[in-house]
Amino acid sequence: MRIARLTAIAAAAVLSLGVAACGGDDDSGETGSTGGEAKTFEAGSTMERLNKAQKIVVGTKFDQPGFGLKGLDGKPAGFDVEIGKIIATELGIPEGNIEYIETPSAVREEKIEKGEADVVVATYTINDKRKERIDFAGPYYVAGQNILVKADDTTITGPDAFKAGDKKVCSVQGSTPAANIEQYLADKGSQLVLFDVYTKCIDALNSGQVNAVTTDNVILLGFIARNEGKFKLAGENFTEEPYGIGVKKGDTAFRTFINDTLEKAYSDGRYEKAWKDTAGKFDDQVPTGPAVNRY
Ligand code: GLU
Numbered sequence: 298m299r300i301a302r303l304t305a306i307a308a309a310a311v312l313s314l315g316v317a318a319c320g321g322d323d324d325s326g327e328t329g330s331t332g333g334e335a336k337t338f339e340a341g342s343t344m345e346r347l348n349k350a351q352k353i354v355v356g357t358k359f360d361q362p363g364f365g366l367k368g369l370d371g372k373p374a375g376f377d378v379e380i381g382k383i384i385a386t387e388l389g390i391p392e393g394n395i396e397y398i399e400t401p402s403a404v405r406e407e408k409i410e411k412g413e414a415d416v417v418v419a420t421y422t423i424n425d426k427r428k429e430r431i432d433f434a435g436p437y438y439v440a441g442q443n444i445l446v447k448a449d450d451t452t453i454t455g456p457d458a459f460k461a462g463d464k465k466v467c468s469v470q471g472s473t474p475a476a477n478i479e480q481y482l483a484d485k486g487s488q489l490v491l492f493d494v495y496t497k498c499i500d501a502l503n504s505g506q507v508n509a510v511t512t513d514n515v516i517l518l519g520f521i522a523r524n525e526g527k528f529k530l531a532g533e534n535f536t537e538e539p540y541g542i543g544v545k546k547g548d549t550a551f552r553t554f555i556n557d558t559l560e561k562a563y564s565d566g567r568y569e570k571a572w573k574d575t576a577g578k579f580d581d582q583v584p585t586g587p588a589v590n591r592y
Contacts, residue, residue, distance in 0.1 A: 339550065342550050342551065342554075343415070343544075343545075343548055343550065343551040343554075344388055344550070344551060344554050347388050347390060347415060348388050348389045348390065351389075351390055351391075351394050352390065352394045352395075352396065353381075353384070353385050353388060353390050353394070353395055353396070353415050353416070354395075354396045354397075354398060354413065354414050354415050354416075355378075355381035355384075355385075355395055355396070355397050355398070355414065355415070355416055355417075355418060356397075356398050356399075356400030356405065356408050356409070356413075356414030356416065356417035356418070356419055356543075357373055357375075357377050357378055357381060357397055357398075357399070357400060357417070357418055357419045358373075358375075358377065358399070358400065358401070358419050358420060358494075359373055359397075359399040360494050360495065360496045361375065361420060361495060361516050361519060362375070362519030362520060362522060362523050362579075363375050363376060363515065363516075363518070363519035363522070363575055363576035363578070363579060363580070364376050364377045364378075364419075364420050364515065364516065364519065364575070364576060365377045365378055365418075365419060365420075366519075367399075372397075373397050374575065375575045375576065376438070376571055376572060376575040376576045377418040377419055377420065378397070378418075378575075379571035379574065379575055380418045380437055380542065380559075380562075380571065381395060381397075381416065381418045382395065383558060383559075383562045383567055383568075383571065384416060384418075384542070384555055384558055387554070387558040387561070398413065398414055400414060400417050400419050401469070401470075401471075401493045401494050402419075402469045402470065402471040402472040402493075403469070403470040403471025403472075403493065404471070405417045405419055405421055405427075405431075405471075405543055406427060406430040406431050406543070409430075409431045409543050409544065409545055410430060410431065410545070410546075412545070414543075415544075416542050416543065416544055416555070417431075417542065417543035418542050418543075419543075420440070420513060420515075420516060420538075420540060421433075421540055421541055421542070421543055422440075422473045422513075422538040422539060422540065422541070423435065423436055423539045423540070423541035423590070424473065427543075428546075430546060431543045431544065431545065431546050432543070432544050432545070432546050432547065432548060432549070432552050433541030433542060433543060433544070433552070433590075434541060434542040434544060434551075434552045434553075434555035434556050434559065434589065435539070435540060435541035435542050435555075435556070435559060435587075435589055435590070436539035436540050436541050436587045436589065436590065437540055437541070437542065437559050437568070437586065437587070437589075438515075438539075438540040438584055438587065439537055439538065439539045439540070439584075439587050440513035440514055440515045440516075440534075440537075440538040440540060441513065441514050441534025441535070441536055441537055441538055442473070442474045442477060442478075442511060442512065442513060442514070442534060442535055442536040442538060443511070443512075443513070443514040443517055443530050443531070443532070443533070443534050443535070444456065444466070444509050444510070444511050444517075444530065444531035444532065445502065445509060445510040445511070445517040445520060445521070445528050445529070445530060445531070446502075446508065446509045446528065446529060446530075446531045447502065447527065447528060447529075448526060448527055448528055448529050450508070450509075450529075450531070452464075452508075453508060453509055453531045453532075454531055454532045455531060455532035455533070455535065456478060456481040456511075456535055457481060458509075458531070459478070459481045459482050459483070459488060459509075460481055460482075460483055461483065462482070462483030462484050462487075462488065464488065464508040464509065465487070465488050465489075465490055465506070465507040465508050465509075466478060466482075466488060466489060466490070466507060466508065466509045466510070466511050467489075467490040467491070467492065467497075467498035467501050467502065467506075467507040467509070467510045467511070468489070468490075468491060468498065468510065468511050468512055469491065469492060469493065469494060469495055469498065469512065470491045470492070470493055472512060473536070473538060474511045474512045474513065474536070474538075475489070475491055475511075477536055478511050490506065490507050495510065495512060495516060495520070498510040498512075499520055499524070502528070503527075509531065513538050514530065514534050515576055515580055517530060518530070518576075518579050518580050519576070519579060521579070522578070522579035539587065542555050553591065556589040556591055559586065559589055560586075560589060562586075563585070563586030568584075568586050569583060572584060
């Protein structure tokens, strides 16, 4: 009976979606069809809507090497992009049907609230302030704030170097590192330079407009790798930045689905492969996948 029903669902999915069925079982009880996997999503859920549309909009960064970097082919690549692909796959949506939109730090909540992005996977630290506007699945990675300086700089070895008031630091509007560095500054007005994206901070460091760039270690490691010999990290991480996947506030079913998806990817090797293919090229500390927080 169950087999007959699943067969009927699979057949219907093949007819409506034009995807070839080739067997496979379904342990999650969801519907849709990817490579022949029969799936059933709860009626009215975000998962059902996205599966029916056969399209998902993923908000990510376009200028962060290793996490979300738009290549010459116009396609973003990186660990966050791979996490987006894993979510799409579990929804029964082919990779080619993912639309990526750029979500700089300051506009991430807004893009989710307005429904312009179905998910935001964008080096996005989970915190209570952001949870007032959106919800987070994850974390799927834990980064930490650090400082990037020119390779020959010996004067900055940590955030305390800014207390004297003579050094300028660059970060990004609406980011947690921009807010957190303020406590180390003697004069925010003259010392903190903010842009919308990190590449502009890197330009400012190159031109001598600022002495340092601060954000998460893994983002900075990406810029170090792309600018060989030019930059280094100034010291140790001084915060914890658990990365989550932003979804619409109150969409608990979708958040649960993404948390289930992450746990599946942790155990079946897709998470590790995603890391090794992207950020793992310059950070060989392969994460094991932090426990998701089903708050
Ligand atoms: N993880 C931090 C944040 O979400 C910094 C990285 C970023 O700006 O995306 O604000």
